[in-house]
Amino acid sequence: MVIDKKWFLDKIKGFLSEDESxxxxxxxxFIFDPDVLVGFCDGHDSIFEEYKEIIGDFHLTPVEAYTKYCEKYKSPCSTENLSVVAYILPISQNTKKENLEYSKEMPSERWAHTRLFGEQANQKLQKYLVAELKKQEIDAVAPMTQGYMFRIHRKHKKGVWASTWSHRHMAFAAGLGSFGLSDGFINEKGIAMRCGSLIVNYALPSDADKRPTDPYYYCTNCGSCIKRCPKGAITYEGRHDKQSCSEHVMSTIPYIKNNYQINIYSCGLCQVGVPCSDGIPSAEDK
Ligand code: B12
Ligand code: SF4
Ligand code: SF4
Incomplete structure (x- = not known):
């Protein structure tokens, strides 16, 4: 069995098309359109050390995360062939349309469901891929699904709100796109997406050659996301104010509970009705 890009694309498409989640x-x-993107990066790429500077020293490199996993399960640990696999799950057009038309302040029902149940599907998908790889005798781990290594730091030395394993930084490393002014991750399927990543103990051909040097390369700075944010959390000067954003995002909980009967927060208004919603924006969208 060859484990390559097609293998991952087929497995993810199959899961999203058939799984009830x-x-x-x-x-x-569908919560997520099965037409996904997948990218690879060598687990020893120097960008993972750079992330310790950019994000914080708590952000794990693939070698550190995989070693923690081996120690936890007392399994033999070889790290020479580690690769990172990252994927983009596009949010359905119906959900994007509803979140754009519903309100200028509160998320729509489908968007809130995507935050809660879509993230459950995303984590189930990560576990499914790990299990399918193990059937091929390839070891793998999805750090965000592992409670002993995944943490979100609300406050840390460099700022606020950062985790020990950022999927978007994995997607950037794997050449799938770039960040935008709103902090969202711009890619061929659009900024309105959720993403995931795992570490595989198998050498996969890296897509790092598709990675731009500028972390904001695909953003046109059009400013549409600035106008879409109800909290004023995005500005040209301060870019995305995570604390302000998180305050608005958390404030949606009672509204979502009362109107959609689910216990979750969400927003994403800056990811719909903007030139990067459905793909990489063109310079004319400025
Ligand atoms: C903590 C968290 C939050 C926090 C902070 C968000 C943030 N910007 O970090 C809060 C509560 C505010 C939040 C809000 C939301 N979140 Co959130 N959140 C996370 C979580 C759990 C961790 C993110 C993390 O660790 N960030 C680390 C910090 C450092 O990242 P950063 O500040 O964005 O990184 C910047 C710097 O690195 C900088 N930079 C500077 N120099 C350099 C140099 C290089 C080389 C590079 C690469 C970068 C770089 O560029 C980056 C962008 O500005 C992830 C899940 C995960 N495990 O990844 C989801 C995640 C980021 N959230 C997601 C979503 C969808 C949302 C919301 C839309 C809420 C919702 N679901 O309705 C909003 C959108 C906010 C926004 N505008 O981006 C998605 C993002 C998908 C996307 N389309 O981009 C994720 C990836 C979850 C998922 N599984 O898909 N979230
Ligand atoms: S709306 Fe415009 S400025 Fe905002 S992230 Fe998208 S391309 Fe960048
Ligand atoms: S998620 Fe909501 S509050 Fe946060 S930046 Fe986007 S529009 Fe603003």
Whole structure:
């Protein structure tokens, strides 16, 4: 069995097309469009050390995360062939449309469901890929699904809100796109997406050659996301104010509970109705 890009694309498409977790409870349609993106990066790429400077020293390199996993399960640990696999799960067009038309302050029902049940599907997908790789006798771990290594730091030396394993930074390393002014990750399927990543003990051909040097390369600085944010959390000067954003995002909990009967926060208004919603924006969108 060859484990390559096609293998991952087929497995993810199959999962999203068949697994009940990818059906939105509102009407049974897909939460994520199965037409996904996948990228690879060598687990020893120097960018993972750079992330310790950019994000914080708590952000794990693939070698550190995989070693923690081996120690936890007392399994033999060889790290020479580690690769990172990152993927983009595009949010369905119906959900994007609804979140754009619903309100200028509160998320729509489908968007809130995507935050809660879509993230459950995303983590189930990460575990499914690990299990499918193990069937091929390839070891793998999805750090965000491992409670002993995944943490979110609300405050840390360099600022606020950063985790020990950032999926978007993995997607950047794997050449899938770049960050935007809003902090969202711009890619061929659009900024309105959720993403995931795992570490695989198998040498996969790196896509690092597709990675731009500028972390904001695909953002046109059009400023549309500035106008879409109800909290004023995005500005040209301060870029994305995570603390202000998080305050608005958390303030949606009672609204979502009362109106959609689910216990979750969400927003994402800066990811719909903007030139990067459905793909990489063109310079004319400025
Ligand atoms: C903590 C967290 C939050 C925090 C902080 C967000 C943030 N910007 O970090 C809060 C609560 C505010 C938040 C809000 C939201 N979140 Co959130 N969140 C996370 C979580 C759990 C960890 C993120 C993390 O560790 N960030 C680390 C910090 C350092 O990242 P950063 O500040 O964005 O990084 C900047 C710097 O690195 C800088 N930079 C400077 N120099 C350099 C140099 C280089 C080389 C590079 C690469 C970068 C770089 O560029 C980056 C962008 O500005 C991830 C899940 C995960 N495990 O990844 C989801 C995640 C980021 N959230 C997600 C989403 C969808 C949301 C919301 C839309 C809420 C919702 N679901 O409705 C909003 C959107 C906020 C926004 N505008 O981006 C998605 C993002 C998908 C996307 N489309 O981009 C993620 C990836 C979850 C997922 N599984 O898909 N979230
Ligand atoms: S809306 Fe415009 S400025 Fe904002 S992230 Fe997208 S391309 Fe960049
Ligand atoms: S997620 Fe909401 S509050 Fe945060 S930056 Fe985007 S629009 Fe603003």
């Amino acid at each position: 990818n059906k939105i409870k509102v009407d049974g349609s």
